[in-house]
Amino acid sequence: MLKKLFALILIGGLGLIFFQLYNQRSRREGLTKTASYYTEKGPAETRSANIVTSVVVTYRGLDTLGEVTILFAAASIIGFFLKRSEKGSKDKTIRNQSSELLQTGSMLLVPLIFLLGIYVFVNGHLSPGGGFQGGAIIASGTVLAFLANPSFEGGRTLIHILESLSGMFYVGIGVAGIFLAAGFLDNRIFPTGNVGSFISAGAIPVIYSIIGLKVGAELSAILYSLRDTKEQQ
């Protein structure tokens, strides 16, 4: 009873805060100074058709690097705390089989889901979406593979290689920006091309592909370590 009362008071307080915010808001005319800079100069400077991408990868690229680092830290900590079941004990706790439907369906769907994820991050500078979204789509493909076949083992080494290399390349491209262009993570180290064509926006597609591979590998690694934890009896 007391617990419920406490929860109710908490929800009421939250509601009050949001109501205050809603009441005080006023319709803004035009954009803020930074936002108008991004929308006016963004396409001309970065040659990216998607302004959000140009902000995420170039203007605020350092923040994105921070996000990727946090994800990496989370994946490492999860891998550290979830111990792998001993390799010696070969009896991999007979897991119950998935249905025929799921097994057959996943064989068709998993490659297509991977392809969609790759499409999303490769086209990040042209259409909505990008590295994080594409990486998450790839990771959901991995979950589907696990659901269909609990002892799925494909690509574990590939994941580790991608995880390590893509982080290095990301920082490497950022540092190259200092020497070849205006600053850290500047996208103009490659020719920028025309707005809207596939090969355009300089380093943005390259960086976003690296982010996509990194996020996909990172989340898949988390899934692998979740799967491999010792089963508690």
Add this chain to the structure above:
Amino acid sequence: MLPVLLTILVIIMLLGGLLAVEHKSLLIGVISAGLVSLTASIIYVILAAPDVAMTEAAIGSGLSTVMFLYVLRRIKGDSNA
């Protein structure tokens, strides 16, 4: 038209959230939590934020729902054997 549509979507979201918390079955809880994210991503598309909508759909309603289902399957795997 837009406010009506948004109101309907927000009501669906609230109902989904309530169902996720209150329903006895964990499976239905997980799926209605995914429904909340899915409705949120529809709202983002309507409010012209496709990038955010994509993140919400991929992570909120896709990855985390499937991951919860996977965990549910692992938890139940032992007792149902």
